[in-house]
Amino acid sequence: MLYYDLGSPYGYLAAERVAAGFLGVEAEFEPVLLGAIFRYRGRGSWAQTPERERNLAEIEARASRYGLPPFAWPKGWPGDGLAAMRAATWAARLGAGERFALAAYRRAFVAGDALNVDVLAGVADEVELDGPALPEAIADPEIKAALRTATDHAWASGVSGVPTVRVGGALFYGDDALASAARRTRPGAARDRRR
Numbered sequence: 001m002l003y004y005d006l007g008s009p010y011g012y013l014a015a016e017r018v019a020a021g022f023l024g025v026e027a028e029f030e031p032v033l034l035g036a037i038f039r040y041r042g043r044g045s046w047a048q049t050p051e052r053e054r055n056l057a058e059i060e061a062r063a064s065r066y067g068l069p070p071f072a073w074p075k076g077w078p079g080d081g082l083a084a085m086r087a088a089t090w091a092a093r094l095g096a097g098e099r100f101a102l103a104a105y106r107r108a109f110v111a112g113d114a115l116n117v118d119v120l121a122g123v124a125d126e127v128e129l130d131g132p133a134l135p136e137a138i139a140d141p142e143i144k145a146a147l148r149t150a151t152d153h154a155w156a157s158g159v160s161g162v163p164t165v166r167v168g169g170a171l172f173y174g175d176d177a178l179a180s181a182a183r184r185t186r187p188g189a190a191r192d193r194r195r
Helices: 009-019 034-041 052-065 082-093 097-109 117-126 131-139 141-156 175-185
Strands: 002-004 029-031 164-167 170-173
Touching (some): 009 052, 009 097, 082 131, 082 141, 097 117, 170 175
Antiparallel strands (some): 164 170
């Protein structure tokens, strides 16, 4: 299982690699609200610290090493990701969770689009969901509750940030931990750090 938030550029890197088979097994994409996890752990994002510029450069370098397109940072990043994560929850319930996550990540970190409701509706159309239905769907109390429940469950299970991969009972936090997760799922996989 891959726990992710669409506002996380490290989550984007991990999602692309997981989807490309880096782990050697299929992984369920589980949307969680990183802002809530920040509140639970009592500290926020590195993007609000003096480490921001160093990390931005590191992310761009990793994307290049992984053979991904150059990063295009959305204006105002990081922003409020609540609508995006409710949309991801809705898409997952409709069986399009991974496709929606990848398309939304690419809109954010390749096209440089802020994931507002209009962009999210376009992403839904792109993955053959009903884009015009998205605004109502993300306002649905059931979708709101599902995201809250998934986030609370992830936190209670030991997830302290994204991306986190769960293999059996073991958690691997961070894009740089995918190699360790791959060693659990298929011996020898971690030697290929690309895709």
